[in-house]
Amino acid sequence: xxxxxxxxxxxxxxxxxxxxxxxxxxxxxxxxxxxxxxxxxxxxxxxxxxxxxxxxxxxxxxxxxxxxxxxxxxxxxxxxxxxxxxxxxxxxxxxxxxxxxxxxxxxxxxxxxxxxxxxxxxxxxxxxxxxxxxxxxxxxxxxxxxxxxxxxxxxxxxxxxxxxxxxxxxxxxxxxxxxxxxxxxxxxxxxxxxxxxxxxxxxxxxxxxxxxxxxxxxxxxxxxxxxxxxxxxxxxxxxxxxxxxxxxxxxxxxxxxxxxxxxxxxxxxxxxxxxxxxxxxxxxxxxxxxxxxxxxxxxxxxxxxxxxxxxxxxxxxxxxxxxxxxxxxxxxxxxxxx
Amino acid sequence: xxxxxxxxxxxxxxxxxxxxxxxxxxxxxxxxxxxxxxxxxxxxxxxxxxxxxxxxxxxxxxxxxxxxxxxxxxxxxxxxxxxxxxxxxxxxxxxxxxxxxxxxxxxxxxxxxxxxxxxxxxxxxxxxxxxxxxxxxxxxxxxxxxxxxxxxxxxxxxxxxxxxxxxxxxxxxxxxxxxxxxxxxxxxxxxxxxxxxxxxxxxxxxxxxxxxxxxxxxxxxxxxxxxxxxxxxxxxxxxxxxxxxxxxxxxxxxxxxxxxxxxxxxxxxxxxxxxxxxxxxxxxxxxxxxxxxxxxxxxxxxxxxxxxxxxxxxxxxxxxxxxxxxxxxxxxxxxxxx
Numbered sequence: 001x002x003x004x005x006x007x008x009x010x011x012x013x014x015x016x017x018x019x020x021x022x023x024x025x026x027x028x029x030x031x032x033x034x035x036x037x038x039x040x041x042x043x044x045x046x047x048x049x050x051x052x053x054x055x056x057x058x059x060x061x062x063x064x065x066x067x068x069x070x071x072x073x074x075x076x077x078x079x080x081x082x083x084x085x086x087x088x089x090x091x092x093x094x095x096x097x098x099x100x101x102x103x104x105x106x107x108x109x110x111x112x113x114x115x116x117x118x119x120x121x122x123x124x125x126x127x128x129x130x131x132x133x134x135x136x137x138x139x140x141x142x143x144x145x146x147x148x149x150x151x152x153x154x155x156x157x158x159x160x161x162x163x164x165x166x167x168x169x170x171x172x173x174x175x176x177x178x179x180x181x182x183x184x185x186x187x188x189x190x191x192x193x194x195x196x197x198x199x200x201x202x203x204x205x206x207x208x209x210x211x212x213x214x215x216x217x218x219x220x221x222x223x224x225x226x227x228x229x230x231x232x233x234x235x236x237x238x239x240x241x242x243x244x245x246x247x248x249x250x251x252x253x254x255x256x257x258x259x260x261x262x263x264x265x266x267x268x269x270x271x272x273x274x275x276x277x278x279x280x281x282x283x284x285x286x287x288x289x290x291x292x293x294x295x296x297x298x299x300x301x302x303x304x305x306x307x308x309x310x311x312x313x314x315x316x317x318x319x320x321x322x323x324x325x326x327x328x329x330x331x332x333x334x335x336x337x338x
Numbered sequence: 339x340x341x342x343x344x345x346x347x348x349x350x351x352x353x354x355x356x357x358x359x360x361x362x363x364x365x366x367x368x369x370x371x372x373x374x375x376x377x378x379x380x381x382x383x384x385x386x387x388x389x390x391x392x393x394x395x396x397x398x399x400x401x402x403x404x405x406x407x408x409x410x411x412x413x414x415x416x417x418x419x420x421x422x423x424x425x426x427x428x429x430x431x432x433x434x435x436x437x438x439x440x441x442x443x444x445x446x447x448x449x450x451x452x453x454x455x456x457x458x459x460x461x462x463x464x465x466x467x468x469x470x471x472x473x474x475x476x477x478x479x480x481x482x483x484x485x486x487x488x489x490x491x492x493x494x495x496x497x498x499x500x501x502x503x504x505x506x507x508x509x510x511x512x513x514x515x516x517x518x519x520x521x522x523x524x525x526x527x528x529x530x531x532x533x534x535x536x537x538x539x540x541x542x543x544x545x546x547x548x549x550x551x552x553x554x555x556x557x558x559x560x561x562x563x564x565x566x567x568x569x570x571x572x573x574x575x576x577x578x579x580x581x582x583x584x585x586x587x588x589x590x591x592x593x594x595x596x597x598x599x600x601x602x603x604x605x606x607x608x609x610x611x612x613x614x615x616x617x618x619x620x621x622x623x624x625x626x627x628x629x630x631x632x633x634x635x636x637x638x639x640x641x642x643x644x645x646x647x648x649x650x651x652x653x654x655x656x657x658x659x660x661x662x663x664x665x666x667x668x669x670x671x672x673x674x675x676x
Contacts, residue, residue, distance in 0.1 A: 162626035206601040241579030242604045263544040288500035
């Protein structure tokens with residue numbers, strides 16, 4: 001994967017899956033049941049390391065991705081964050097005073113267990129495999145902090161940003177600073193590269209996309225590179241559509257994630273020469289399997305041949321994915337070798 | 339509006355708002371409270387006509403849109419459809435036998451109250467104003483029929499289509515046939531043009547977008563034009579992103595709706611010469627008002643100057659929208675006249 005990020009294109013693209021450490025794996029569910037909460041699992045380095053490595057034991061992936069959650073950042077800013085089984089995250093929605101009271105740095109020591117997990121994984125992981133660290137993009141993290149949970153269109157944060165852009169910028173600026181600090185921490189602990197997940201980028205109009213997705217991401221990328229000049233960074237502005245071109249030109253990422261709704265050949269035409277691309281199998285196609293899966297994999301490989309490409313899903317793997325379909329995916333991608 | 343659809347560009351673009359007859363209006367809420375259910379309101383021509391005309395009395399819009407719902411079509415196919423206050427639609431999820439049992443035509447007389455509403459509105463509406471009829475696109479209607487309700491990503495229909503494309507095609511084909519019949523009925527009853535709402539187009543990958551959005555829409559457009567050769571048709575493939583270009587080239591619509599996340603100038607560059615465009619103010623910007631609203635309106639007008647354009651929102655108006663903000667929008671768009 002490092003070679004693709006550094007500029008090479010490979011006949012058989014490197015392969016990993018977003019959320020590859022997770023509920024579709026019985027060995028994950030077993031460990032998850034042994035701890036009291038999702039966050040306890042994230043903050044117990046030995047277990048988080050084990051869960052991070054599980055998919056690499058089963059599948060011939062090229063990278064491990066740290067097992068954690070984007071919402072550990074608000075937690076390390078002193079905010080209340082819980083994960084309600086089957087319902088998703090619950091945060092104490094942030095108000096004006098909450099924003100004014102946000103610290104400029106992560107609470108000391110709060111994310112040390114994450115860095116420890118990164119170091120543990122890097123020790124145990126074969127050197128031929130990359131370890132990916134990550135954070136949520138400031139905009140996406142802010143949507144959860146404002147709404148207190150996931151909504152269908154993250155309207156609370158969008159309205160907040162439209163009504164009080166100055167105040168919202170304070171929140172975004174804090175998230176930029178601590179995201180830089182957090183990614184540097186992961187890189188220094190042993191992550192080979194990092195990914196910035198902007199899962200809610202696609203809900204923004206162009207002007208807001210510029211202010212809340214592109215500008216903060218550019219600031220995070222620049223900030224990380226000031227401390228780690230050769231840091232490799234993948235950005236994933238999910239749902240960016242036409243705006244993926246500006247995202248690539250203006251943020252400085254080395255690679256861009258493409259979601260499953262975006263036509264790979266058109267995106268390649270616009271940004272393929274500038275950065276590596278990563279994606280974009282529909283996670284539900286991996287659930288469905290059969291002919292639909294075979295054809296979709298072939299189409300992706302054909303679209304990206306001769307280009308800097310990392311094979312992945314277009315969004316996280318879903319819990320009902322059959323293991324056999326992941327095995328089939330891996331073998332089909334490996335056969336792309338000529 | 340007819341002039342723009344026929345090929346002209348106007349200095350001051352015609353203006354209407356998706357869902358302009360609705361809960362943000364106190365006079366609508368009053369009528370809604372006087373009837374037992376949302377569907378009763380849709381199927382009572384006198385009341386549905388009144389509600390359709392309400393926004394035209396308050397605001398200088400150029401068009402009225404029939405007050406109804408896209409799910410009256412499954413209802414007229416004999417399916418169970420209810421609207422649960424505050425929760426949205428509830429349908430009896432369709433299975434294999436349900437699909438096999440679908441009639442090839444709408445149940446006789448079932449949608450007569452809708453056609454009657456159209457005739458009533460057309461009688462009462464000033465001749466300078468257009469009356470817009472509509473239906474849901476086959477894909478979007480199918481997503482509700484399969485899931486039985488709205489979900490965050492309409493995964494049930496996507497999985498069904500991936501696993502059993504032949505069977506899913508039967509469902510889509512039935513919806514194509516009856517959508518044609520339904521739109522022809524509205525045009526013959528007095529609608530000046532029709533819009534096809536594909537609210538869930540944006541969740542599809544390219545191959546599925548071709549099969550389930552473009553092909554059925556093209557079939558609906560062609561079928562309507564066989565009976566009404568000069569029918570004017572707006573298509574709204576919400577969230578199509580890059581695929582809006584193929585949608586325009588391949589479906590035969592006269593105008594295309596653009597949602598608020600799509601950069602208007604880029605879309606214009608790709609499709610502006612071929613069809614009229616309609617959109618795309620963020621409905622939440624209309625809620626927020628103030629500087630954000632003024633700037634967004636100006637940006638849209640500037641992007642579309644000299645082009646065939648209908649001013650609209652990028653999605654339906656939301657209930658919390660202040661009336662004063664709609665008034666401001668109308669006056670600002672009208673001032674675009676030079």
